[in-house]
Amino acid sequence: MKLFPFGHATHPQWQMAAGLVLAQVRAQMALHDYARSPTLGLLYITDHYAGHAQDILDHLGAELPEITDWSGTVGVGISSTNVEYFDEPALAVMLCELPTDQYRVFSGVAPLGVGEGMGFEPHTALVHADARTPDVAELVAEMAQRTATGYLFGGLAASRTDAVQFAVGGNGNIKGHGAAGGVFRGGLSGVAFGEGISLVSRVTQGCQPVAPQRVITGADGNVITQLDGEPALDVLLRDTGISLDRPQEAMALLRATLVGLTQPGSDAVARTGNFGADVLVRHIIGLDPNRSGVAVADHVEAGMRMAFCRRDAQAARADLIRICAEIREELEPEEMSLPVAAALAAPEALAGPSADRRIAGAIYVSCAGRGGPHFGGPSAELQIVRRALGDVPLVGFFAGGEIARDHLYGYTGVLTVFR
Structure with a gap:
């Protein structure tokens, strides 16, 4: 191709x-x-x-x-x-x-x-x-x-x-x-x-867990009432180091804290320490002191797994590089000729398209809340993709929600390449 x-x-x-x-x-x-x-x-x-x-x-x-x-x-x-x-x-x-x-x-x-x-x-x-x-x-x-x-x-x-x-x-x-x-x-x-x-696709959540994954043991609608048998609000404060004694500081930290949800039986945190594709990252939208609960922007049920996380430029950059590396690893031939291996190892190999790279084109759908400003400068997000994959043909758009597998995500990037 x-x-x-x-x-x-x-x-x-x-x-x-x-x-x-x-x-x-x-x-x-x-x-x-x-x-x-x-x-x-x-x-x-x-x-x-x-x-x-x-x-x-x-x-x-x-x-x-x-x-x-x-x-x-x-x-x-x-x-x-x-x-x-x-x-x-x-x-x-x-x-x-x-x-x-x-x-x-x-x-x-x-x-x-x-x-x-x-x-x-x-x-x-x-x-x-x-x-x-x-x-x-x-x-x-x-x-x-x-x-x-x-x-x-x-x-x-x-x-x-x-x-x-x-x-x-x-x-x-x-x-x-x-x-x-x-x-x-x-x-x-x-x-x-x-x-x-033949397609290869990966999802980058742009978030990093800040605490171990937990099991939701109590829930009511969109409110998590218990985590691992403990009051959810107590677990949140302990896992994130937030103190309600300092309200202004607490609000700033809560706005930066999200929840990574997965269905029962799935792991919220992969072995690499990053979120896997099964994770749906959702905002914390409120606290319920009467029930010691944490309200999130999705329906939750007992048995689901979750992990508190934060989204920042460093985490987003690292996770985007990770998925690009995974795509390259999957596309690389198991065996290659010595000239091809030497060409791929050279710094200038990233400067131009190569049939040996085995990518005919790519589609990148990223959240409208990401993009260059979130990554530190104009076009910074796409520059990361280019440095990782090379000058492969690519088009895409910044969306109001991203689709991968059978899920609707937020604040993610979905990178798909044609072999």
Whole structure:
């Protein structure tokens, strides 16, 4: 599989940004290492362009008639290789060369079918969703059940204006869309991939546990009343070193403290000391002195495991580097020639794409509350990914919630690469 052509640009006028992106992808398609016959386009725009979504999609479709399928959405920010665009008009495109019998574009109007007799079985899926859709978390879980592996990746559209999604398939419209132009609002949309599309995906929580994992032994709705048989509030104060005798200091520490929840039988803390993908990180939203309880932003039940944690730039940076290293380790050949090994060991190996790296393209969905500012500077988050993976084609967006497996996360990053 060759590298996926991609491009990104910012400009007050979307036509100029689209022209710059088209110039980039066309130049790459003329290069030997890049795919020359892509059929699937991924399109991400910032909310500055949301009002022009249909015009942008129509323009790109006309300029790239060989692209028969499109998917994407809007974010308060978007990303590409080594760069983030926050609070400015921008768009990013990646053109994927995949066997057409190994993927299907779907939307809420034309949902992903199961057992359609079409010879296609979804194994994984890229999912874009509207946060305003009722029971969106349940819809995500139901979508995961429609795939053979149960693994989804993607996120919720994030926009201060119109939360649009892009979904175009085959001859310009998916069956069931009628005369729709491929821009949708509400529900879920995305691309389902067959068994022949090899993906590697990881979730970075950006949090580090500050205490051992505990078992919830008492709960009422969203209030944890007991941990390991002790009053939950007492455990919180002891594990975090917070003293209610100093209210202002206590409030500041509580705002920085979160809870990592897992279902019964799962480990909240991996052997590396980091949170695993089963963990859902949620805010502490209040204390209940009458019941010595701790209220969290999710439903909790006795038997679940949890660990108190904190989210900061250092933890986020370390965890992002970790998942990139895990992806590289999984992609590296078990045996490689001496010249290839020498090339990968050289410092300049990170400076350019290489077929030996075995990454054709990547999609990165990060929380709108992360990005460069959280990591210490403009585009710092994407620069970390670039240093770890190299200059691989990458597009993505900053979401209002991140999707991985059958879960809806917050404050995370979901990095997925095509082998």
